[in-house]
Amino acid sequence: MSDQTFRISAGEALTAEKITEAGEKPTEAVANYALRLGDDALILAQRLGWWIARAPELEEDVALGNIALDQLGHARSFLSYAALAWDKTEDDLAYFRYEPEFVNLQLVEQPNGDFAATIARQFIISHFQFELYRRLVDSTDATLAAIAAKAVKEVDYHRDHATQWVLRLALGTEESRRRMIAGLGVMWPYVDEMFRDDDLVESLGDAAVRPSSLREDFDTVTGAVLAEAELEVPEGFVARGGGREGIHTEFFGPMLAEMQVLARAHPEATW
Amino acid sequence: MATAAQRKRSDDAELPEDPAGRAHFDELIAADQRVEPTDWMPDAYRKTLVRQVSQHAHSEIIGMQPEGNWITRAPSLKRKAILMAKVQDEAGHGLYLYSAAQTLGTPRDKMTEDLISGKAKYSSIFNYPTPTWADMGSIGWLVDGAAICNQVPLCRASYGPYARAMVRICKEESFHQRQGFEILLHLSRGTKEQHEMAQESVNRWYAPALMMFGPPDADSPNSAQSMAWNIKRFSNDELRQRFVDMIVPQAEVLGLTLPDPAIKWNEERGHYDFGELDWDEFYEVLKGRGPANAIRLERRRTAHEEGAWVREAAAAYAERRRVESEKAQAA
Amino acid sequence: MSAPGTNDTEPWPLWEVFVRSSRGLSHLHAGSLHAPDAEMAVRNARDLYTRRNEGVSIWVVRSTDITTSDPDAKGAFFESPRGKEYRHASYYTESEGVKHL
Numbered sequence: 001m002s003d004q005t006f007r008i009s010a011g012e013a014l015t016a017e018k019i020t021e022a023g024e025k026p027t028e029a030v031a032n033y034a035l036r037l038g039d040d041a042l043i044l045a046q047r048l049g050w051w052i053a054r055a056p057e058l059e060e061d062v063a064l065g066n067i068a069l070d071q072l073g074h075a076r077s078f079l080s081y082a083a084l085a086w087d088k089t090e091d092d093l094a095y096f097r098y099e100p101e102f103v104n105l106q107l108v109e110q111p112n113g114d115f116a117a118t119i120a121r122q123f124i125i126s127h128f129q130f131e132l133y134r135r136l137v138d139s140t141d142a143t144l145a146a147i148a149a150k151a152v153k154e155v156d157y158h159r160d161h162a163t164q165w166v167l168r169l170a171l172g173t174e175e176s177r178r179r180m181i182a183g184l185g186v187m188w189p190y191v192d193e194m195f196r197d198d199d200l201v202e203s204l205g206d207a208a209v210r211p212s213s214l215r216e217d218f219d220t221v222t223g224a225v226l227a228e229a230e231l232e233v234p235e236g237f238v239a240r241g242g243g244r245e246g247i248h249t250e251f252f253g254p255m256l257a258e259m260q261v262l263a264r265a266h267p268e269a270t271w
Numbered sequence: 272m273a274t275a276a277q278r279k280r281s282d283d284a285e286l287p288e289d290p291a292g293r294a295h296f297d298e299l300i301a302a303d304q305r306v307e308p309t310d311w312m313p314d315a316y317r318k319t320l321v322r323q324v325s326q327h328a329h330s331e332i333i334g335m336q337p338e339g340n341w342i343t344r345a346p347s348l349k350r351k352a353i354l355m356a357k358v359q360d361e362a363g364h365g366l367y368l369y370s371a372a373q374t375l376g377t378p379r380d381k382m383t384e385d386l387i388s389g390k391a392k393y394s395s396i397f398n399y400p401t402p403t404w405a406d407m408g409s410i411g412w413l414v415d416g417a418a419i420c421n422q423v424p425l426c427r428a429s430y431g432p433y434a435r436a437m438v439r440i441c442k443e444e445s446f447h448q449r450q451g452f453e454i455l456l457h458l459s460r461g462t463k464e465q466h467e468m469a470q471e472s473v474n475r476w477y478a479p480a481l482m483m484f485g486p487p488d489a490d491s492p493n494s495a496q497s498m499a500w501n502i503k504r505f506s507n508d509e510l511r512q513r514f515v516d517m518i519v520p521q522a523e524v525l526g527l528t529l530p531d532p533a534i535k536w537n538e539e540r541g542h543y544d545f546g547e548l549d550w551d552e553f554y555e556v557l558k559g560r561g562p563a564n565a566i567r568l569e570r571r572r573t574a575h576e577e578g579a580w581v582r583e584a585a586a587a588y589a590e591r592r593r594v595e596s597e598k599a600q601a602a
Numbered sequence: 603m604s605a606p607g608t609n610d611t612e613p614w615p616l617w618e619v620f621v622r623s624s625r626g627l628s629h630l631h632a633g634s635l636h637a638p639d640a641e642m643a644v645r646n647a648r649d650l651y652t653r654r655n656e657g658v659s660i661w662v663v664r665s666t667d668i669t670t671s672d673p674d675a676k677g678a679f680f681e682s683p684r685g686k687e688y689r690h691a692s693y694y695t696e697s698e699g700v701k702h703l
Contacts (some may be wrong), residue, residue, distance in 0.1 A: 008654035056578025065359030172584025308606030309673035585638035
């Protein structure tokens with residue numbers, strides 16, 4: 001294995017640093033929209049990061065680590081872009097907002113539970129993000145489009161990873177099937193909220209993607225996987241939602257406190 | 272620690288002895304060539320390697336925990352990403368090393384079993400806790416720095432799969448020490464509290480990092496054989512000296528003090544002198560009485576046990592698919 | 603004899619990973635890993651062996667499905683090409699200095 005055969009490199013790609021450097025200020029509305037997508041990715045990454053060194057097998061530690069890093073990358077890009085509108089930084093937004101100021105979907109803040117619950121959450125969110133980013137690449141806002149263009153490819157892999165695991169857990173052993181059904185049962189109530197339109201999205205026109213427009217494709221694609229896994233689409237309880245307005249489930253506060261504790265203890269510091 | 276008599280016995284027990292194989296092995300070692308898995312090798316060489324490579328792998332895996340401890344609390348998103356990538360790399364490095372060890376005939380689940388049952392050793396440095404963020408800096412700068420000193424010569428180790436794994440690991444780890452140095456640099460030049468956090472952490476990690484090179488040469492019974500086999504290239508004390516020579520000027524750049532008043536440039540030797548280390552503490556930690564031994568093993572055991580149903584599910588699914596496809600072919 | 607390290611008792615079998623580092627080059631052996639089946643093996647290989655742009659294509663193969671040459675027959679297997687200098691261009695010295703040959 002010589003240096004010639006396996007070269008390593010970072011490769012060219014859009015990064016949070018480049019977005020900050022470009023300094024292209026978004027409108028207030030675009031910034032608020034970017035904040036939503038950034039918060040989704042950030043909170044999900046925060047949850048997934050917990051798994052590193054706890055996964056069912058070492059290979060899966062690496063896989064979940066990659067997914068968490070991708071999500072953190074998307075979060076940093078969206079938040080860095082949003083921050084420009086308010087002369088702030090990504091870290092101001094991540095570490096110095098309080099619970100009601102976060103506008104992520106309630107799904108992503110749900111606790112990891114067991115591996116099946118994490119996979120259920122991942123299955124739902126990555127199919128949602130894929131459908132969203134796939135359309136956002138055509139946004140009239142060039143920066144949003146560019147972030148989506150990078151993110152969509154990565155999320156495509158995430159949904160494949162989750163799909164593989166849904167199949168294996170659902171059709172593996174009796175225990176894994178029971179856990180997979182339970183995991184989907186815990187996460188599915190938060191699906192409805194993902195597809196709700198509101199004034200912000202309406203006001204953005206072709207800069208944003210209407211969540212309601214994603215539902216049909218989401219249902220078709222996830223439905224096909226669930227059918228192959230011999231699972232029913234969970235029915236029944238629908239969570240009230242409200243994450244986009246800063247309403248969160250009770251799991252969110254402690255998670256946020258943990259994430260922000262050090263930064264808040266040293267508000268003047270840089271790291 | 273094997274006495275000469277014990278070593279002799281294990282040599283006798285070696286079966287089947289293969290004179291041509293041994294001659295070939297000796298030739299390879301004499302010519303500083305690589306030994307590959309299918310070559311005949313002395314039993315003791317194989318055992319030494321399995322022990323060293325699996326211990327190295329275990330160290331990577333257990334080493335994920337003290338840093339993983341800060342992933343959820345990293346104080347900036349950039350630092351969070353770096354830390355996540357680093358801890359994830361360690362999982363990867365553990366895997367590369369388990370693969371190398373497996374070529375010697377020990378399957379990974381056996382090595383995992385030995386680790387979580389407390390039978391196998393790993394680097395005792397990871398049995399120290401990480402109470403502050405500055406520890407992420409100290410681990411990168413001092414612990415990874417010491418590890419790199421140890422590992423670079425291992426890229427030329429005589430056993431091919433081990434050497435190849437180390438080449439990849441060294442390449443990937445090149446950022447690990449630098450990121451730790453940068454964490455400390457930012458802290459040292461930051462607020463008063465940050466600077467104190469950095470100094471306090473370096474005070475705690477300095478001596479344990481120096482002990483990572485192992486006991487003094489005089490007390491290191493296995494070293495000579497490992498050097499004769501070209502597994503180890505430099506003695507413990509040589510590497511330790513090299514490391515001290517490296518970090519003293521680096522500490523100056525950081526604006527931090529190394530907690531050893533005996534550190535002084537020795538013109539005659541062309542090296543820095545440094546003070547005696549407290550080896551009693553080292554042996555305490557080595558024996559499993561370190562501050563975090565039990566926590567580290569318990570965490571690894573829990574992850575492994577709680578993952579069992581997932582591994583079984585995936586294996587059952589694979590079997591189901593195999594049977595289905597056989598049926599389809601038969602039809 | 604199959605690839606080194608093969609073991610039938612493991613719950614997830616061992617796979618050998620081959621990575622093509624860029625278009626136009628061959629797949630080269632990168633290492634091994636454990637996975638329950640081929641689909642997961644190729645994904646694990648992607649996550650494990652291409653985190654730094656090392657590859658554009660991956661092969662995985664069960665370690666047990668690899669057949670290696672007999673290590674004890676090394677002499678018989680690899681002696682023959684030695685000494686057959688006439689298979690190499692450098693053997694033909696009389697044409698030295700002649701262009702395009």
